[in-house]
Amino acid sequence: xxxxxxxxxxxxxxxxxxxxxxxxxxxxxxxxxxxxxxxxxxxxxxxxxxxxxxxxxxxxxxxxxxxxxxxxxxxxxxxxxxxxxxxxxxxxxxxxxxxxxxxxxxxxxxxxxxxxxxxxxxxxxxxxxx
Amino acid sequence: xxxxxxxxxxxxxxxxxxxxxxxxxxxxxxxxxxxxxxxxxxxxxxxxxxxxxxxxxxxxxxxxxxxxxxxxxxxxxxxxxxxxxxxxxxxxxxxxxxxxxxxxxxxxxxxxxxxxxxxxxxxxxxxxxxxxxxxxxxxxxxxxxxxxxxxxxxxxxxxxxxxxxxxxxxxxxxxxxxxxxxxxxxxxxxxxxxxxxxxxxxxxxxxxxxxxxxxxxxxxxxxxxxxxxxxxxxxxxxxxxxxxxxxxxxxxxxxxxxxxxxxxxxxxxxxxxxxxxxxxxxxxxxxxxxxxxxxxxxxxxxxxxxxxxxxxxxxxxxxxxxxxxxxxxxx
Numbered sequence: 001x002x003x004x005x006x007x008x009x010x011x012x013x014x015x016x017x018x019x020x021x022x023x024x025x026x027x028x029x030x031x032x033x034x035x036x037x038x039x040x041x042x043x044x045x046x047x048x049x050x051x052x053x054x055x056x057x058x059x060x061x062x063x064x065x066x067x068x069x070x071x072x073x074x075x076x077x078x079x080x081x082x083x084x085x086x087x088x089x090x091x092x093x094x095x096x097x098x099x100x101x102x103x104x105x106x107x108x109x110x111x112x113x114x115x116x117x118x119x120x121x122x123x124x125x126x127x128x129x130x
Numbered sequence: 131x132x133x134x135x136x137x138x139x140x141x142x143x144x145x146x147x148x149x150x151x152x153x154x155x156x157x158x159x160x161x162x163x164x165x166x167x168x169x170x171x172x173x174x175x176x177x178x179x180x181x182x183x184x185x186x187x188x189x190x191x192x193x194x195x196x197x198x199x200x201x202x203x204x205x206x207x208x209x210x211x212x213x214x215x216x217x218x219x220x221x222x223x224x225x226x227x228x229x230x231x232x233x234x235x236x237x238x239x240x241x242x243x244x245x246x247x248x249x250x251x252x253x254x255x256x257x258x259x260x261x262x263x264x265x266x267x268x269x270x271x272x273x274x275x276x277x278x279x280x281x282x283x284x285x286x287x288x289x290x291x292x293x294x295x296x297x298x299x300x301x302x303x304x305x306x307x308x309x310x311x312x313x314x315x316x317x318x319x320x321x322x323x324x325x326x327x328x329x330x331x332x333x334x335x336x337x338x339x340x341x342x343x344x345x346x347x348x349x350x351x352x353x354x355x356x357x358x359x360x361x362x363x364x365x366x367x368x369x370x371x372x373x374x375x376x377x378x379x380x381x382x383x384x385x386x387x388x389x390x391x392x393x394x395x396x397x398x399x400x401x402x403x404x405x406x407x408x409x410x411x412x413x414x415x416x417x418x419x420x421x422x423x424x425x426x427x428x429x430x431x432x433x434x435x436x437x438x439x440x441x442x443x444x445x446x447x448x449x450x451x452x453x454x455x456x457x458x459x460x461x
Contacts, residue, residue, distance in 0.1 A: 004331075021160030040161045041183025044153060045190060049332060052197035067159035 001053055003085045006046050009036055011055060011074060011082040018059035018073040021047075047072060055081050133170040135162055141181050144188040146202070148461065195332025200459035204400050208454070209328035211404030216321020216411070217272065217280075218346040220265035220287060223377060225350025231259040258290045268325070269346055275337035277329040284322045291318035310418035317415050320407075353380065369431035373439070382412055382439050389446050393453060402454030406447050413443040 003011075006028070013019060013027035024047075025038050038046070050056040055078030059071040074082070138161050142154055161180065168174040193209050194202030234256060265287030272280035295315030329335075357375065365371055373379050385408055392401045420436040 021156055022163040025160065025164060039180050039183035040157055040164070041180065041185070041187040043160070044157060045183075045187045048191075049197075052332075064159075067162065068155040069159060070156045 001081075003081065004046075006036060006038060006042060007050060008082070008085055010038075010043070010046050010050065011078055014056060014072060014074040014078070015082070018071040020062075020069040020071050024072070050078065053081075054078070132162075132168070132174075134165060134168050134174040134176070137174070138162070138176045138180075141176050141184050144184055146188075146191055148199075149191050189327055190330050190332055193327055193330065195330060196334045197332065199461055201461055204398065204458050205403075206328060206333070207398065207400035208403035208407070209324045210333070211400055212407045213321050213325035213328050214269070214272065215404060215408045216318075216324065217265055217269040217284060218349075219377075219381060220262070220318065220321070221269045221346035222350040222353060224263050224266040224287075225347060225354060226377075227259045227262045229354060231256065231263075234259070261286050261289050263287075266347060270343045272325065272329065273338045273343040274340075275335035277333075277335055280329070281326055284325050288318050288322045291315045310415075310422065313414045313418050317411050320411055353377075370435060373432050373435040378412060378415060379435075379439065382416075382443060385409055385412065386442060386446065389450055393449065396457075399454040399457035399459075402450045402457065406450035406454060409443045409446045409450065413440060413447065416440055416443070 009028040009031050010024055012031055013024050019027060021040065021043060025040070025043055028036055028038050047056065051058075051072075054075055056072045057075050059073040061071070062069045135158060138158060139154070142150060142157060145153070161176070165174070191198070191202060192205060194204070194206035196203075198206060234252070264283040268280045268284035268287055271277075271283060291314060295312055360375055365375065374383065385405060389405050389409070392405060416436055416439055420433065420440055423433045423436070
C-alpha cells in the first residue's frame with residue numbers, strides 16, 4: 001500500500017505508546033515541527049485506512065470529563081510497514097545526499113545550503129512511491 | 131452542550147448515520163480538545179478547514195472504496211461505473227471528432243470547423259476537438275489503472291462543455307431553449323465529477339485488459355462505419371428512423387439492451403444504479419430537444435420518436451433504480 005505523509009506520521013506517533021485522536025494530532029504536529037496539522041476529519045480518514053489495512057488497532061477506551069477517548073495502538077504489521085517505509089525513505093535521502101555531495105565536490109556553485117538543511121527530508125515525506 | 135460543539139455535531143451530520151454511531155463521540159472529543167474553551171458569546175464556528183475535512187471523509191465513506199462496508203462499496207462501484215459509462219460515450223464521440231479533425235488538418239473546407247483554414251477561429255475549433263479527444267485518453271487511463279492521468283485528461287475533455295455553459299456560446303446557443311446548453315454541459319461534466327469522487331485514495335487502481343480499454347474506440351469506429359452505410363442507404367431520410375441513428379439514439383438502444391441483461395441476469399446493484407443514472411443523463415439531453423420541437427407539425431414523427439425515447443428512458447430509470455436500491459446490502 002502507498003503510505004502518505006499523514007499516514008507515516010500517524011504511525012510514527014503510535015510507536016512509543018497508544019494514543020487517542022487528539023493525542024495523535026498533537027504528536028503529528030510535534031513530529032513535523034508544526035508543518036502537518038491534521039484536521040479531525042483527515043485524522044479519522046487516515047485512521048480508517050490504517051485500521052482497514054491492519055496497521056493500527058483500537059487499544060482501549062476511557063471517559064475523561066464526560067468525553068470518550070478511544071486509544072489506538074500500532075500493530076506488528078503496522079510496525080513492519082513503518083519500518084519498510086522508513087528504510088525506503090532513508091535510502092532515497094541517502095542517494096540524494098550522496099549525489100549532492102558529489103555535485104558540490106565537482107565545484108558546481110552551491111545554490112544555497114538550503115539543499116542540505118532538511119528540505120530533502122520534507123520532500124521525501126511528501127513524495128510518492130519511488 | 132456548548133454552541134461550538136452543537137455546530138460541530140451539525141457538521142458531522144454529513145457522515146452516514148452508521149459511521150456517526152461508531153465515531154461521533156470520539157471525533158467530537160478530539161475536536162473540542164483541539165478547540166479548547168471557547169465561550170458561546172464569541173459565536174464560535176468550526177473552521178472551513180475542519181468542515182472540508184469532514185466533507186472529504188463523508189464522501190470517501192459514502193462512496194466506498196476497496197475496503198469499505200458492502201453497502202458503501204456498492205454505492206462506490208455505482209459512481210465509478212457512471213464515470214466509466216460516461217467516459218466510454220465520450221470516447222465513442224471522440225472517434226467522430228478525430229475523423230473531423232483529420233479532415234480539418236488537411237485544410238479542406240469542413241462544415242464542422244468554424245473559420246477559414248489558418249484563421250484563429252479555425253485554430254480554436256481545432257483546440258476544442260483536441261480537448262474532446264482527451265476524454266478517450268481518460269477512459270484508457272482509468273481502465274489501465276492510472277487514475278491521476280485519467281482525472282487530468284477528463285477535466286481537459288470537459289473544458290469545451292464547461293466553456294459553452296459558462297459563456298452561453300456553442301452549437302446549441304442559437305436554439306430556442308437555453309436549457310439544452312446546460313443539459314449538454316451536465317451530460318459531460320457529471321461522469322467527470324463521478325470520476326473525481328469515485329476513484330479516491332481508498333480505491334485500489336485496477337488494471338483492466340487492453341481489450342476493454344480500447345473497446346469504446348473500436349465501438350466508435352464500427353459506429354462510424356455503420357453511419358456511413360446508413361447514409362449511403364439513405365436511411366436517415368426516414369423520419370421515424372433518423373433519431374435512432376444519432377449517437378444519443380443509439381446510446382438509448384444500447385442502454386436498453388444492457389439494462390435488459392442486468393435485470394434478467396440480476397447483476398450487482400451497482401450496475402442497476404449506474405445504468406439508472408446513465409439513463410437520467412440521456413433523458414436530460416433528449417428532453418430539451420423534445421420541448422424545443424413541441425407542436426412542430428412538419429416534424430411530428432421525429433417528435434414522437436423523441437417521446438418514445440424519453441418514455442423508454444423514464445421507465446428504465448424507475449425500474450433500474452428500484453431494482454438497484456432493493457438489492458443493496460443492508461450495511
